[in-house]
Amino acid sequence: MDYQIIHLKDLQRFEINDGENTAYVEYTLHDGNLDIEHTYVPKLWEGKGLASALVKEAYDYALENKLKPVGTCSYAVTWLQRHPEYVRY
Numbered sequence: 001m002d003y004q005i006i007h008l009k010d011l012q013r014f015e016i017n018d019g020e021n022t023a024y025v026e027y028t029l030h031d032g033n034l035d036i037e038h039t040y041v042p043k044l045w046e047g048k049g050l051a052s053a054l055v056k057e058a059y060d061y062a063l064e065n066k067l068k069p070v071g072t073c074s075y076a077v078t079w080l081q082r083h084p085e086y087v088r089y
């Protein structure tokens with residue numbers, strides 16, 4: 001699947017949208033943290049690695065902006081456990 005991840009800063013969201021379906025992660029910024037609070041992938045796109053790609057993009061953005069990646073969303077928490085290189089603090 002070909003896709004482009006778009007960062008919608010005003011909505012605090014990273015998303016993939018094909019015009020009909022949207023996968024996304026929503027985050028909040030607080031105390032120097034970027035906290036992913038919600039991850040959503042439509043059933044049609046499940047199992048294609050889109051949630052992981054979105055979380056990675058959000059946490060790459062966090063590190064580039066000297067923010068600490070944290071997760072409230074259970075998927076983001078698990079992703080961070082599997083990618084300890086993102087936990088630098």
